[in-house]
Amino acid sequence: MTNAVLAETRGLTLWAGERCLVRGLDWRVQRGERWCVIGRNAVGKSTLLRALAGLPVARREGEVAWLGRPQRDWSPADAAAVRAFMPQQASDRFALSVERLLELSVAVPGQRSAARTLSQLDADALAQRSVLELSGGERQRVALAQCALQGAPLLLLDEPVAFQDPAHQQQVAQWLVGEFAADALVVTAHDVNWIARIATHVLALFGDGHWRLGPAAELIEQRTLEGVYGCAWQQAGGAWLAR
Known part of the structure; x- marks a missing residue:
């Protein structure tokens, strides 16, 4: 998997009922990029991530x-890789x-250590806990x-720090930036300052089908925000x- 372009949309259009969320999206996600999708509630951020993941959406x-x-040419096993x-x-x-859940999550063996990953996320003490006993964070x-x-x-990653306290938000940001330099991230989030900390690129959704994308340094600015x-x-x- 040496292709620099990991994901690409061509004329992607998404609806919620009769309302167009995203219209004609042409977009490339390449290795080394960290994209943050921004927008108000219900503009289609989660729907877009589901479509990008090949999961069912209402209409596309x-x-x-x-x-x-x-996507249609990939088997489920190959898609997971x-x-x-x-x-x-x-x-x-x-x-x-948690330990067993992580064992079952591996699709491409040998990429990362479970113990090290849990430690990086301040979750190593959770390894023997039941997932049903964990807090939201x-x-x-x-x-x-x-x-x-x-x-x-x-x-x-759909809102990966929504349940995190400030210290863990910072920890997750540092982990995402430091651990996935050879990979690509597409993340939704609402905290503009957290987004500015991790994003190399931004895709802004305006809620009426319109969108804008580009480097984070160009899109995280007053007019776009x-x-x-809408404030x-x-x-x-x-x-x-x-304000």
């Missing part, structure tokens, strides 16, 4: 390809230990470990503040 047109091949998807919240049915960090240990070079979130923004002390 256009094409998504991995490594230059359309190219992309890992983390939903906003895990739905666990069985009282598996603990389960979220375990889900991040699952994606890492799957071994896929494309990670699709105000258009995306005023200012920068103070190096941080972005909604």
Whole structure:
């Protein structure tokens, strides 16, 4: 898997009922890039990640390809080796230990150590705990470990720090930046300052089908933020503040 372009959308259009969320998206995600998808609630961020992962969505047109091949041409096993998807919240049915869950998550063996990954995420003490006993933040960090240990070079993470306290938000940011330099990330998040910390690129969704994409340094700016979130923004002390 040496292809620099891990995922590509061609004319991708997504709907929620009769409302167009994303219209005609042409987009490439390459190795070494960390994309953050930004937008208000219900503009289609999660739907876009599901489409990018090859999971069912209400209605879509256009094409998504991995490594230059359309999604429909990939078997489930081969798809698991190219992309890992983390939903906003895990739905666990069985009282598996974290250690066993991580063992079952591996699609490409030998990519990462489970013990080291848990330690990097301040989750090593959770290895023998049942996933049903974890707090929201603990389960979220375990889900991040699952994606890492799957071994896929494309990670699709839906709000990976939504349940994290500030210290763990910072820890996850450092881990994402430091651990996946040879891979590609597509992440949704709401904290603009956290996004600015990790993103190399941004895809902004405006909620009416329109979108804008480019380097984070160009898109994390006042006009774009105000258009995306519908409120005023200012920068103070190096941080972005909604007002």
